[in-house]
Amino acid sequence: MGRTLENKKEIVAELQKLLSTAQLAMVIDFKGLSVAQISDLRDRLREKGAICKVTKNTLMRIAVENDENWQPMTQFLKDSSAFLLVQEDLGGAIKAYKAFQKDTKKTELRGGVMEGRALSTAELDAITELPTREELIARIAGAINAVPTKLAVGTNAVPKKLAVGIKEVPSSLVRAVKAVSEKDQEAA
Numbered sequence: 001m002g003r004t005l006e007n008k009k010e011i012v013a014e015l016q017k018l019l020s021t022a023q024l025a026m027v028i029d030f031k032g033l034s035v036a037q038i039s040d041l042r043d044r045l046r047e048k049g050a051i052c053k054v055t056k057n058t059l060m061r062i063a064v065e066n067d068e069n070w071q072p073m074t075q076f077l078k079d080s081s082a083f084l085l086v087q088e089d090l091g092g093a094i095k096a097y098k099a100f101q102k103d104t105k106k107t108e109l110r111g112g113v114m115e116g117r118a119l120s121t122a123e124l125d126a127i128t129e130l131p132t133r134e135e136l137i138a139r140i141a142g143a144i145n146a147v148p149t150k151l152a153v154g155t156n157a158v159p160k161k162l163a164v165g166i167k168e169v170p171s172s173l174v175r176a177v178k179a180v181s182e183k184d185q186e187a188a
Contacts, residue, residue, distance in 0.1 A: 011055060015063035015083075018051060019070050022085040026097065026112040026124065027076035030054065033106055038082070041107075044096040049088025057081050072118035076110040090114075091128045098128070 003011075019025065030038065042052045057077035064070040086093040101107050112119040119127075 008059060011059050012063045015053070015055065015060060016067070018053065018085050019063065019067065021087050022051075023088075024086040024090050024093070024112055024114045024119075024127075025070060025073055026084040026086070026094070027073060027110045028082050028084060028097070029079055029108040029110060030082040031080045031106070033104065037104055037106070041082075041097070041100050044100055045084060045086075045093055048086070048092040048096050050084055050086040050093040050096070053083045053085060055081075055083065069116045070113055072116065073113045075118060078110075081110075082107075094124055094128045 033041075038052065038054065045052050060081070060083060061074055061077055064073050084093065084097060097109070101109070109121050109124065111121060112124050
């Protein structure tokens, strides 16, 4: 029994809801995957804040037709498609898919869409080279923490050097007075 019109409308509404929260959508050809393999892919992606959605290309085309942000996806809609909708860790989700692809050797990444722009597989690979959100936060925190530390070290060094300099003044003065008095005694 086929899907009813009402059922198809529900699927399109669900796709639109998922796309509204996604940062990146990737389209893969999943031909030849078993149900267990699809479940494995879904589990791997779920850990990275992504969803694997298998649906008809026609329903996805309807879901994106009025959304300029996702319309470029239509160029990837052919044959059997699965949609990887990434909400959080872009690089992590792409790496998880690539690891799955390497293990199964059955899927093909057609491309992706991000911020209204179609992305090639090379551009998606480049995203995996970017630092994660947590890494960026750690770098920024480290940079912010370094400034007060350097300031404190520098500020702490000034009084020490000043104290050493002040301590040297009397002994230098004593040596100078002694040298002058010795010179005066020799002259006399």
